[in-house]
Amino acid sequence: MFIDLAKSNRKVLPRCDVAVIGAGAAGITLALELEKSGLSVVILEGGYRDFTVLSQDRYKGEVTAGPGFTYPDLDVWRLRYFGGTTNHWIGWCRRLEENVFGPRSNDLGEGWPFTRADLEDDYQDALEICTLGRDVFDANELLDGLGVKNLLPSNDILATPVWRFPKELRFGGHYRYRLQESLVPIYFGANCQGFSFEEVDGVVSARRLHIKNDLGVDFEITADCFVLAGGGIENTRQLLVAADDVKGLRQSDTLGRGFLEHPHGAVGAVLCGDHAPEDLMGFTDYPLDIDKTQFKIGLGLNEQFAAERGMVNTSFTMEPLESIPEESLHGEALRKLWESSRPSASKSESSQVIGLYARTEQRWNAESRISLMSAKDDLGSKRARLDWRVSDQDVADIKTSVEIVAKELMKAGFGPVTFGDPAEFVTMEGGGHHLGGARMHESPDFGVVDANLKCHAVDNLYAVGGSAFPTAGFSNPTLTIVALAVRLARTLKERL
């Protein structure tokens, strides 16, 4: 049931069991899961069924990034309408690495307050919700299924992470009719302005959510539980606004801190040597699995190998290139030299080029943070500011990792590898993955939400999505965000 709040005459919306704020992957998943249990649920979406400039403008903010890193304005990678940021999602899906969940070694952060096995049932549901087909994330199994030999098998050093791509990418489009015909009202143009809290016997609860429509008219809604599902930055922004009234939200001094991205960027290129790009099905392209689901195989360091060295998790994907990247020093000379040392029959083939593209983890960093600006949007809400920081150690880990992977590639028959100009090793950007800012931790002294995604400081306020990630591995987060939404649905069903 779709409702345009600009056309609503009721200033007080009907009370519900659960009010979900945001209609992206997490919000839609949560609402649909809760509806199955008979709970009354509403979704409050700031945007509309389709993109509008007015709504999108409310995501504008201010961005800074550390040296060598770039980040676009906050309205570029986030989309503020039905389906949320899945509206331009490319679809990379895989579970988070197992070592992300437990306590991390060295300075890699606290880890998740439960194991990946604890999330496995939710991952199973998430695979289905994301239309991912078979639960096969093993490179050998996928290639065997296509009758192709794996030329880069994993070993004690090298891992071959697999991504799968959904058949349906847009949550808004895919679940539109199901939601339209459901009992879940979706209010469009519902811009959340903040909560009214009350404290009884030392327990703080959110009583009312204040909303404005696009015309600036005030509305409000009461619910047993409120769930922020607006994405990593918007969830954190809402909590920062709430923290003016609820001091407990700042107890750990982690609110807004520990913003995590997956540093992305071209970090190298390899000359083919004994292998042509077309010999590397799955690594250099995006083939269809036997169930017609696309997949991609990457390279990375074995989790245990990286953990033993206290390194962040890293992965690299391979894409054929036309030529050696211009950033490489002496590229043409190396190409000719390499060809000259090859048997005549394979000279030109051996110097075909495959680019190495990193998608990596970064350490939890208190200085990498989301905060509130004094500038406000047209409805009077403070805009978000992002200062993304990646530590020198993270960069060093990426460099070490790509060198280790390069060595493994050469052992497997590839030619020389260039890492570009060493003086400019890292010129990286994010992946549009907004993680952290309201991290999950069992203790209110170290995190904002608990293992059930409930704010430690507010008895009935939850935040689901990337904001809760205490560490982020290198895996693209959407599948895990959906799994967390399923997990939260189970929690709320038990509670209510």
Add this chain to the structure above:
Amino acid sequence: MRRRELFERTVGVTGLAALLAACGADPSDVLGVLPTETSTTVRLPVPELEVDEWAFARPWKSLIDDELIAFGSSVLSVAPETVVKAREVLVELPEGSSLIARDKLFAESCRKDSRAGDVVVVDGWMVPTTLAGLAGALSQFSS
């Protein structure tokens, strides 16, 4: 002089002369840099390549340009020992070997290096040591 010093630091001069010769240097130039005293470095067998085999070496000589010289010079400053490796490969070539045989030998050596993890990183390139050494040697033809 610089060429001679660099090579003396890394390989026996006699063997070096052979490497230079194989790379297409003028024989008289090679002889000109030979010391009159006995070198203290270990001398390796010298491949006795015929002068009329210069065609054999020309494809390598044609690679020499400013870029290669820059890379090879970096090799000599970062990993001069790789020139030894390149020479060791070269001396295995039987007299009168063909260009194909040379390519095959170097390809096999590069492959062996790579498989053994015997690589060096120079100017942002990870390369098999044999290849690096070859670049180092060829870079000495700058003049």
